[in-house]
Amino acid sequence: MKIPFNKPFLTGKETKYIEEAVATGKISGNGAFTQKCQNFFEDKYHFRKVLLTTSCTDALEMCALLADIGPGDEVIVPSYTFVSSALAFVRQNANIIFADSYSHHPNIDADTIESLITDKTKAIVIVHYAGVACDMEKIMDIAQRYNILVIEDAAQAIDSYYTFRDGTKKALGSIGHLGAFSFHETKNIISGEGGMLTINDERFVERAEIIWEKGTNRSMFFRGEINKYGWVDTGSSFLPSEIISAFLWAQLENMEMIQKRRLSIWNTYYEGLKGNKNISLPLIPSYAGNNAHMFYVVCKDVDSRTALIEKLKENDILAVFHYLSLHKSSYYADKHTLEDLPNSDHFEDCLLRLPFYFELPDDEQQKIIDIINEF
Ligand SMILES: *Cc1c(COP(=O)(O)O)cnc(C)c1O
Secondary structure, rough: OOOOOOOOOOOOOOOHHHHHHHHHHHOOOOOHHHHHHHHHHHHHOOOOEEEEEOOOHHHHHHHHHHOOOOOOOEEEEOOOOOOOHHHHHHHHOEEEEOOOOOOOOOOEEEEHHHHHHOOOOEEEEEEOOOHHOOHHHHHHHHHHOOOEEEEEEEEOOOOEEEEOOOOOOEOOOOOOOEEEOOOOOOOOOOOOOOEEEEEHHHHHHHHHHHHHEEEEEEHHHHHHOOOOOOEOOOOOOOOOOOOHHHHHHHHHHHHHHHHHHHHHHHHHHHHOOOOOOOOOOOOOOOEEOOOOOOEEEEEEOHHHHHHHHHHHHOOEEEEEOOOHHHEEEOOHHHOOOOOHHHHHHHHHEEEEEOOOOOOHHHHHHHHHHHHHHHH
């Protein structure tokens, strides 16, 4: 039997809730299921305001609009990330200043950020890779000193936390000025395609709702705050239909169970592989939680990774790598001065993600561990 890399997990209630949404006759956006999901997130994670979106990419595009990014503005983005972290800002004609990862972790090296700031810097996009927090205290301190916005690409970071030095614990996506999450089928909590914007800075709350609703103040109209709605700002159709939100609600009802299982899979990989001298395992800094978004190993070099992928493939196991450094991409390489970002390149060459999904059977996971350890 083939072991796939990912398999979307269904709780069983998704189609029931979709039928409910359809039966109410309200299937466009911002209906009962959307509001239930948004309230759930606001209550559980203390985001100031949540708006569901059709993807994390969309939520990042909303961030770029809210931050008023325009031609000539600079946005600092890690190179080792998904395209959307940069693309949302490139579409607003920003210049992307790529940052390197730590040598020991794919997250942005917070100690290099300050040297990348100029008087044109408007925002820093940080990515919580594998749901493991960046050094938020350091990053927020820099942002405050230079009056720069922090946008958390929390696509992989649902239900994960950062602990401040004074012991305060905060959900990822609730610390920066704005945050963006993904419910793509490869993430922990899914709706096929889907995402959300989190707004933690009061200044952006009202405008975010307008941008979300095609530049109109329709949300205020529906709340009875104004008696006519019209075109007041830029925006797009960023909100998902109730069909998507109904699906998502079924996932949220089962979130604890999903997270518990994923954490157990993560721990089994970690325990099974920790004696292996040929690979290094994910590092979780003391300030970061672990939401078990993925399990990756870092091989010694690109050749040993290729050989390991091949070995797994011979045994019908699909392991994949990702993130080609964005600063060297064919789309962006000629648009900026090419910096040397050795750590990003290292993870591009050496990081390998193992099969990870709710229904991964224990015996198949053991087989994966055994093959890697024999290798
Ligand atoms: C998945 C992912 C995205 C994109 O999410 P979509 O919902 O597919 O738009 C963006 N950034 C990171 C880091 C991701 O992992």
